[in-house]
Amino acid sequence: MRGFAQRLLRRYGDPETVHTYAGIIIEEVDRLNSVLGDVLDFARNVDARIKPVNMNDLVRRTITLLEERFGKANILCETELSPEVPTCYYDETQLSQVLINLMKNGAQAMKEGGVILIRTAISGDKILLEVTDTGQGIEEKNLRRIFEPFFTTKTKGTGLGLSLAKRVVEEHGGVIRVQSEVGKGTTFRIILPMRLEAPRMAEVITSLDKARPLIDPADPFHTTGGRAIVE
Numbered sequence: 001m002r003g004f005a006q007r008l009l010r011r012y013g014d015p016e017t018v019h020t021y022a023g024i025i026i027e028e029v030d031r032l033n034s035v036l037g038d039v040l041d042f043a044r045n046v047d048a049r050i051k052p053v054n055m056n057d058l059v060r061r062t063i064t065l066l067e068e069r070f071g072k073a074n075i076l077c078e079t080e081l082s083p084e085v086p087t088c089y090y091d092e093t094q095l096s097q098v099l100i101n102l103m104k105n106g107a108q109a110m111k112e113g114g115v116i117l118i119r120t121a122i123s124g125d126k127i128l129l130e131v132t133d134t135g136q137g138i139e140e141k142n143l144r145r146i147f148e149p150f151f152t153t154k155t156k157g158t159g160l161g162l163s164l165a166k167r168v169v170e171e172h173g174g175v176i177r178v179q180s181e182v183g184k185g186t187t188f189r190i191i192l193p194m195r196l197e198a199p200r201m202a203e204v205i206t207s208l209d210k211a212r213p214l215i216d217p218a219d220p221f222h223t224t225g226g227r228a229i230v231e
Contacts, residue, residue, distance in 0.1 A: 050199060053092045055120050055127055056081040062099045074113025082121045089195040094168045101161040102131040102188050109135025109186065129190040137182035146178055
């Protein structure tokens with residue numbers, strides 16, 4: 001369908017109506033492809049592909065993928081990357097997708113543009129990755145459900161991006177937290193174990209088998225000084 005719409009645009013692209021309708025077709029096909037991809041990713045268990053990964057390099061590469069699109073939306077990406085972050089053993093593809101999902105989530109909250117700040121740091125034997133946006137923030141009532149599959153407050157999207165992010169982080173033995181203040185913005189914080197050595201295959205399988213559920217009913221929900229925090 002997308003190919004036929006592109007051919008229509010190339011051959012009869014001058015008439016304004018044809019151009020508009022063909023553009024809509026292409027946009028909707030891309031949207032459906034994105035929805036289908038999210039659903040398939042959510043439904044299947046993807047085997048981990050563990051290899052040496054430097055989180056700072058992963059952040060830089062991921063920003064490169066999105067900076068042109070974000071630039072058109074007047075969104076600036078800034079970084080504060082700790083030089084102390086070591087190379088660890090993770091699934092680079094999955095963690096990059098997590099970062100993409102969080103960055104896109106932040107961009108969608110900044111309709112008039114803004115700033116996305118990505119930070120890395122170490123804390124003891126943990127690596128921290130934070131994504132902060134200057135968007136509209138998330139209402140307290142929605143924070144409780146932010147990681148639920150298919151939950152979304154947006155008119156577009158599947159509501160699976162954050163659920164997928166949570167699952168990937170937990171399969172790496174980590175946790176993801178969100179802190180938001182309406183009118184000021186949102187911060188997602190990922191805490192990962194510092195894996196300096198390649199895990200044995202049995203450890204990888206055990207980690208995946210024992211991954212925590214997508215929705216943890218025991219997760220605390222706090223409100224402090226107008227700030228809502230979910231872990």
